[in-house]
Amino acid sequence: MNQTPLWVTFLSFFIILHTTHSLDAVVKSSLINFLSELSNNNALLNSVWNTSTDPCTDRWTGVTCNSRKNSVSRLNLTRLNLSGSFDASHLCNDQSLAASLSVIILDGNNIQGEISADISNCTQLSRLRLSQNRISGNLTGSLSLLSNLKRLDVSYNNFTGALPDLSRISGLTMFLAQYNQFTDKIPQFDFSNLRQFNVSYNDLSGPIPDTRGKFDLSSFFHNPKLCGDPLPNKCPPTPPSNLEGKKSKHVSKTRILIFSGYAVLGLLAIVFITWRICKRRKSEQKVEAVNNVESADDGNINKSKAFESRDYITGESKSELSMNSAESSLPSSSLVVLTSPVVNGLKFGELLRAPAELLGRRKNGTLYKIVLENGMNLVVKRIKDWAISSNDFKLRMQRLDQAKHPNILPALAFYCSKQEKLLVYEFQENGSLFRLLHGAQMGQAFDWARRLDIAAKISEALSFMHQELGEAGIAHGNLKSSNILFNKSMEPCISEYGLMAFDIQDSSTFANGFKCPAGAIAASSFAYKADIYGLGVILLELLTGRPMQKDGVDLTTWVHSVVREEWTVEVFDKGLISEGASEERMVHLLQVAIKCVNRSPATRPTISQVAAMINAIKEEEERSIVSEA
Known part of the structure; x- marks a missing residue:
């Protein structure tokens, strides 16, 4: 049997090792060149992103690798105050990087420039999120070549021109392009799989495609030239054919005379009605003048x-x-x-x-x-x-x-x-969490990750306010989903903070339907516990998709009854189940919510504890997404 010489084995090993290091060097160079196109990042480059470190083992900021730490799968540079231009060629023209990169997230920066056609070389890309930047130019049609793309968010930018035809991407579940300057018609999409769709606040025109009733007015409003369902302005009828146009010219003189007679009669009727109305108003003004004199004599002259x-x-x-x-x-x-x-x-x-x-x-x-x-x-x-x-x-x-x-x-x-x-x-025109959960979904992304993010941000905001205003004892007092509003960036904001006061001296009914015995705890402390209860109800609404009251049944009572019968999965919103959201993490958040709505205020956790538990669940969710990518 022929045996491979030892020197050949060492030479092969050396070539493989050298190739691997060369590949890593190319990937690092591509990433660094990509970031170098973005200004205001010198600190980030010098501290972590440099050729002397490794993107995977040294955990470059915003870079996530696969489980074997030998390829980059995710790039997340959200809200790092980056500017400059988004040059996709540095990422997608590197064959090794393009074959492994599945997620690019650059939300909330000041990035400018245009998206080049090179983006189509990142064939494994499943998520591309560029929201809240200043990217301009046309949205390149090469995006239609990304057959694995599932989520595309280019909202809140300066894009112009026509929307690209993405109908060939059958797996696309999210397309958000609101607050841009897109023109022309809305192209055909595969609406059978789309769960979030929004092209509002643009300059689109023409009829709206058949969305199969999945998206309402809020997905299309502030496009004055759009028409058709679900907008109130209907599309004009199709122009008549040449044959019909010729027939219309041969209207008989008799018909013209008849229509003219009707017009004269109608005009006379309008003149007569107007004369009668004017006459009646004059008589009413006289009566009113007399009444004003009489009321002045009585001294009642102050009007609201x-x-x-x-x-x-x-x-x-x-x-x-x-x-x-x-x-x-x-x-x-x-x-x-x-x-x-x-x-x-x-x-x-x-x-x-x-x-x-x-x-x-x-x-x-x-x-x-x-x-x-x-x-x-x-x-x-x-x-x-x-x-x-x-x-x-x-x-x-x-x-x-x-x-x-x-x-x-x-x-x-x-x-x-x-x-x-x-x-x-x-005024917050994007409405409330209650409306988003229990009314029209406005075409906004509202999957499990979005709901968990809202829960975390609300709890963190409430924790901040409780700590900052602890000495003053100012709680929210009326925390509920209708008081969670979305700003222009669709970020949740707690509204009407501190407009409720609690008097502990009377044992009247406090927030959320519970009574606090006089003298049991301080009024401010109970108010904080009432906020915890309100947050717990919001968490239950996020998990179940049900409002506080449905068919006369209280949400907390219904949840306890289902959980008590060990039918926990039946609690969750069917949309979350069909999405494939993690049952384990939904159960964890459910346990937090149940602690918050405990009937005994004293046994409810503090808001800092609640925020820590929710953030732990969110971090676990993010790690899971990274590992799956």
């Missing part, structure tokens, strides 16, 4: 000054937001503008003059949407039944303004008098 409003739902009824004449004559400085530059210089008179829409009545007051003369949309919260002095209210608002968090919606200004307490917020 109200916001002109339309009911948000019916469009007919007037709002109840009003000031008496004494208050409406107060100087404009009576409106206290907080540290936000958004409404710098806003005057109280501007609020009084602005048209208002009634958004809804809530437990502690009424909400109105107002539109200022400059076009800015604001929300005014009118608080009722709160026995707090003007000075205490002012101090509370100032303390809340000092405790700032990106996931807490701040008040922009407030007004306080003996009769009125008003708060001014920026």
